[in-house]
Amino acid sequence: MxxxxxxxxxxxxxxxxxxxxxxxxxxxxxxxxxxxxxxxTRLRPSKREHYRVTIFGSARIKPGHLAYDEVKRLSSALAEMGCDIVTGGGPGLMQAANEGARSQDSVERAQSVGIRVDLPFEQEVNPFVQEAYEHQTFFSRLHHFVIVSDAYVVVPGGIGTVLESMLVWQLLQVRHLRDTPLIFVGEMWFELVEWATRHMLRSGSELANPEDMTIPRCVKTVDEAIALLEGEHAHWQKNITPPRSDSNRDDSAL
Incomplete structure (x- = not known):
């Protein structure tokens, strides 16, 4: 034609x-x-002031639970490094992460960001979010996480957390994301990767490549996650020229 x-x-x-x-x-x-x-979404600022870590986790875990306290400690340590903290903006471990980000009193305080989705049964944005974004669909919300994040930490969570982490894993697998850490914290994620390895790399009926199973870095404790991100943050600071954009992230495929 x-x-x-x-x-x-x-x-x-x-x-x-x-x-x-x-x-x-x-x-x-x-x-x-x-x-x-x-x-x-190909457009990026020429310079971003803070490294951004997105934390995915359960909306159901209450303050006072060990996991809540540990996620709060994780985000507090990251904020002390100067990292922005990004979450889904809701309750549970999302709130713990935003709360931890707000616990630092440094002059150059990092931002506590929440990227929400409109659901009829969800609570309001948690009180520790400084900068909130609202989406009508999961699809645009997931895209938003992808274009604003330099690293991802996955803490205990349910189906929504699995959805978020699997998207990032798949984008790293097909190289639509590059040089972006995906860190799983906790025993449940070791078991998920073991399940994927067992079923997807079964001899004679392989569904993935062996290197795909090494994309997520599984750690047992928050302290291990902090140590990994200290290294990633230091590397980012040395290369603080334009943040991961055209050369490292192919958003046109999302």
Whole structure:
């Protein structure tokens, strides 16, 4: 189809009772909008003041639980390094991470960010979020996490946490994300990676490559996660030129 013909078709009037014609316009328009959004997300600031760590975890664990206290300690240590802390902005371990980020009194305090999704049964943004973003869908919210994060830490969580961590794992696998740490903290994640290795690398019916199973770094304690991120943060500081953007992250495929 030549350009003139395509232009003529776009200008044709489509009656509302033309179901197929209306459907085609909607589909074409949605894909066009996705293309515009993907193109816009290629833009990055030339310099970002703070390394950004996203922490994924359960919305159900209450203050006073050991896991809550440990996640709070993790984010407090990261904020003390000068890292921004990004979460889903809700209760539970998300709140613990935001609370830990706010516990530092340094002059150059890192930001405590929450990226929310609109759900009928979810609570409001937790009180420790300084900068909140609201999304109508999980898809745009997940994309938002991807474009703002320099590292990911996954603490105990349920199905939502699995969804978030699997997306990052898959993007690293296909190199739409590069040089971005994915750290799993806790025994449950060791068991998840063991399950994936056992079933996906089964001899004769391989579903992944052996190196795919080494993408997430599994640690048992918060202290191990802090040590890993200290190294990553130091490396980032040495290369504080434009943050991971075009050369390291291919957002156009999201």
């Amino acid at each position: 030549n350009t003139a013909t395509a232009t003529e078709q776009r200008r044709e009037t489509v009656a509302l009772n033309d179901e197929e014609g209306v459907k085609k316009i909607i589909v074409d328009t949605v894909f066009g909008l996705w293309g515009i959004v993907n193109n816009l």
